[in-house]
Amino acid sequence: MTKLSFPPGFLWxxxxxxxxxxxxxxxxxxxxxIQDHLTAGSLTTKRxxxxxxxxxxxxxxxxxxxxxxxxxxxxxxxxxxxxxVFRLSINWSRIxxxxxxxxPNEAGLAFYDRVFDECHKxxxxxxxxxxxxxxxxxxxxxxxxxxxxxxxxxxxxxCRAVFTRYKDKVKYWLTFNEIxxxxxxxxxxxxxxxxxxxxxxxxxxxxxxxxxxxxxHHVFVASAKAVKLAHxxxxxxxxxxxxxxxxxxxxxxxxEDMLLFQNQTRKxxxxxxxxxxxxxxxxxxxxxxxxxxxxxxxxxxxxxxxKEGVVDFYTFSYYQTNCVTAGGTTxxxxxxxxxxxxxxxxxxxxEWGWQIDPVGLRxxxxxxxDRYHVPIMVVENGLxxxxxxxxxxxxxxxxxxxxxRLHIIEMAKAIADGVDLIGYTSWGCIDLVSAxxxxxxxxxxxxxxxxxxxxxxxxxxxxxxxxFWYKDVIATNAQNVLKNANAVAP
Numbered sequence: 001m002t003k004l005s006f007p008p009g010f011l012w013x014x015x016x017x018x019x020x021x022x023x024x025x026x027x028x029x030x031x032x033x034i035q036d037h038l039t040a041g042s043l044t045t046k047r048x049x050x051x052x053x054x055x056x057x058x059x060x061x062x063x064x065x066x067x068x069x070x071x072x073x074x075x076x077x078x079x080x081x082x083x084x085v086f087r088l089s090i091n092w093s094r095i096x097x098x099x100x101x102x103x104p105n106e107a108g109l110a111f112y113d114r115v116f117d118e119c120h121k122x123x124x125x126x127x128x129x130x131x132x133x134x135x136x137x138x139x140x141x142x143x144x145x146x147x148x149x150x151x152x153x154x155x156x157x158x159c160r161a162v163f164t165r166y167k168d169k170v171k172y173w174l175t176f177n178e179i180x181x182x183x184x185x186x187x188x189x190x191x192x193x194x195x196x197x198x199x200x201x202x203x204x205x206x207x208x209x210x211x212x213x214x215x216x217h218h219v220f221v222a223s224a225k226a227v228k229l230a231h232x233x234x235x236x237x238x239x240x241x242x243x244x245x246x247x248x249x250x251x252x253x254x255x256e257d258m259l260l261f262q263n264q265t266r267k268x269x270x271x272x273x274x275x276x277x278x279x280x281x282x283x284x285x286x287x288x289x290x291x292x293x294x295x296x297x298x299x300x301x302x303x304x305x306x307k308e309g310v311v312d313f314y315t316f317s318y319y320q321t322n323c324v325t326a327g328g329t330t331x332x333x334x335x336x337x338x339x340x341x342x343x344x345x346x347x348x349x350x351e352w353g354w355q356i357d358p359v360g361l362r363x364x365x366x367x368x369x370d371r372y373h374v375p376i377m378v379v380e381n382g383l384x385x386x387x388x389x390x391x392x393x394x395x396x397x398x399x400x401x402x403x404x405r406l407h408i409i410e411m412a413k414a415i416a417d418g419v420d421l422i423g424y425t426s427w428g429c430i431d432l433v434s435a436x437x438x439x440x441x442x443x444x445x446x447x448x449x450x451x452x453x454x455x456x457x458x459x460x461x462x463x464x465x466x467x468f469w470y471k472d473v474i475a476t477n478a479q480n481v482l483k484n485a486n487a488v489a490p
Contacts, residue, residue, distance in 0.1 A: 004412040004482045011125065011422060012474040013085035014078065014429020014446070015379055017132040017177070019061045021432040022091060024068035028107035031097025032137040034189060035061045038202070040438040040453060043352060047438045049195060049202040051141075058454060060433040060440070065449045066459055067430075071115050073461060074430055077447055079122025081467060082474035086124050087379050087425040088115070089132035089177070092158055099136030100143075100154045104161040112162075116169040126170045127379070127425065129242065130159060130226065132177040133190035133435070145193015146215040149299070152222045159226045160233075167234040174315060174379070175223040178244035180272040182216040192216065210294050217296050220275050224309025238312040241276040242379060245269050245316040247357070247364045251325035251342045260326045270371070277314060277372045279307035314372055317380030317427070318361050318407075320354040321347070352384055352442060358406035365414035365421060377423040381407055384434065384442040387464065395448050395464040404466070408478055409485045426470075430461070446470050 019035035026032075034049075040058045041047035053059065067074055078086055092099060094108035119126050135145055143151050163173075181187030185207040188194040192215040196206035227239045246268050250257035266284050274282045280303070281296075289296060322341025347355040361381070368376055383403040387395050404426060415421050428444030431451070439453045446467040451457040472480055 002416045004409070004416055004485055005479070006412060006415065006477045007422075008477070009084075010477060011085040011127075011377070011424070012477075013083040013087065013124070013127070013423070013425045015087035015127075015425040015427050016067070016089075016430065016432055017129070017134075017435070018067075018089045018091035018094070019064070019132065019134050019433075020428075020435060021064050021067040021430070022094075023062065023064040023066040025062040027068060028094075028111065029097060029105045030091065030108060031093035031099070033061075033091060033093045033134045034137055034140050034193065034195070035134055037137060038438060042437050042439050042441075042453070046201065046203055047436075049189065049199070060438050060455070063455055064433050065431065065451055068111070070459065070461070072118055074447070075115070075118045075122060075124070077461065077463070077467075078119075078124060078429065081446065081471045083122070083124045083429075084474070085127050085172070085423055085425060086119055086429075087127040087129065087174075089129035089134065090162055091134050092131060093134065093136040095161060096136065096154070096158055098138035099151075099158070100139065102157070104158075109161070109165050112166065113169070116166060120169070125172065127172040127174065127377075127423075128162075128166075128170050129174040129177050130162070131155070131175065131191075135193040140189075140193045140195055143193075144195075144211075144215075146218040146222070147192065147194050147211050149218050151193070152218050152225065155222045156225055156229065159229055163230050163233045163237070167237065171237055173226075173230060173237060173239045174242045175226050175239065175276075175311070176219055177242050178317060179216075179219065179223070179241065179276070180243050180246075180268055182212065182219065183268050183271060185212070188212060192219065209292055213289070213294050214296060216272075217298075217302075220272075221302055221305055223276060223311075224279075224305045227309040227311060228305075240313040240315045240377070241273065241311045243269065243273050243314070243316045245318055245364055245368070247318065247321040247360050248341065249321060249323045249344065251323040251344075254326065256326035257324065260324050264324055273314060273368075273372065275306060276311050277374060279310045311374070313375040313377065313422070314368060315377040315379040316364075316368065318364055318378060319381060319427075320350075321357040321360040322355065350383060351386060352437075354384070356383075356403060358403075358410045361407050362410040362414045362417070365411065365419045366417055369414075369419040369421075373420075375420045375422045377425070378411065378421070379423075379425045380427040381424070382427040382444040384428075384444050386441050387443050387448060389448065389462075393462060395462065397464050397466050400444075400464075400466045401469050404470070404473075405481055408473065408481050412478065412482055412485070 431445040
């Protein structure tokens with residue numbers, strides 16, 4: 001039997017996104033991003049994109065949890081927990097307010113200098129996402145984002161500015177957050193920067209398959225060029241991709257369910273990774289394009305760029321799993337962070353209807369490593385829940401601790417299986433605005449932020465029970481979590 005453990009130097013930490021935590025949306029020369037025009041919502045009320053800021057609506061990214069003015073306090077708390085790595089994103093419109101300027105905004109660059117310096121003060125390695133659903137609004141309005149090939153050059157200009165400025169401060173970079181959102185209509189706005197003027201519901205936008213997949217091709221090229229550029233500026237920098245891995249099971253042993261599971265997994269979970277890790281389009285997508293009348297235009301040199309700009313490591317988000325079936329529409333359905341599926345009778349669900357499947361994480365890690373054989377990080381994982389503040393100010397969140405504990409055990413089992421897992425950054429290590437619903441009530445953090453769904457609250461930070469638990473996880477390299485876990489067979 002094998003004793004479970006994490007390797008020395010394992011990168012424990014947490015993850016955030018600028019648009020969900022920074023606030024300060026018009027401070028120090030920052031331009032407007034696509035997220036600044038998304039209203040708040042809830043589990044039952046959809047978020048709305050408005051081209052103009054409407055005074056009677058609440059836009060949560062405008063203030064969020066004001067990390068911009070609280071970063072020292074927040075990073076000190078991460079340091080207290082013992083973080084080895086902190087995943088954050090740079091807000092593109094803080095560096096290039098419109099996205100297409102020739103020169104960057106110095107005040108924006110200086111802000112991230114301060115953030116990275118503060119991280120290093122506590123021995124925390126920054127893991128920086130370049131584009132986390134934060135395209136400058138001007139690029140959306142004038143170019144329809146990456147639908148216009150010129151946006152590749154705007155992105156590379158942004159990359160050059162931050163790679164050069166932070167070449168000695170940031171080792172780990174990610175290009176595009178959850179890039180595979182672009183394989184479904186929902187990804188038009190967040191990943192590609194395409195918002196059709198006829199769209200009234202950004203969750204179900206007007207969609208043009210040809211335009212969407214051509215824009216995604218431009219994103220692939222931009223990502224590959226960014227990898228090459230980073231290595232030229234500092235060969236020690238490592239650049240990864242980021243996929244929302246949508247682990248799916250066939251609901252029954254029916255061959256039709258197996259084929260549906262295979263096709264859906266390929267298109268939604270494998271396609272983007274195949275291009276970014278292997279450097280070429282897979283045959284199954286060529287077939288999909290042919291069947292749907294999609295013709296991807298390659299400029300001369302694009303194929304070579306994709307091959308030369310493959311990523312150094314693979315990262316992904318994992319929250320839950322779903323089942324799919326080719327037959328029967330009367331089966332119970334469940335939700336998820338991109339799409340739902342058929343309810344798995346073997347799993348429990350969260351308050352927000354997401355199925356909880358720790359073992360599925362071990363399965364997913366093995367599938368990814370078997371396919372790519374590159375180092376892996378889990379850069380988003382966690383439980384969104386409503387937390388209660390007791391009269392004495394304490395916050396007891398055993399449900400979150402249990403969720404994370406079970407997932408950590410399964411990561412250790414995957415390492416014992418032979419997976420090269422190098423890091424784990426749980427999502428929303430400090431409470432922040434939910435991307436899907438735009439609310440604060442759905443909390444993931446170890447650190448509670450006094451802020452409600454309507455922007456009220458003192459913004460005071462306080463430690464939850466999970467704060468002290470995760471501190472022990474990091475200090476012991478999870479040995480206290482693993483000591484009562486079942487050993488796994490060799």
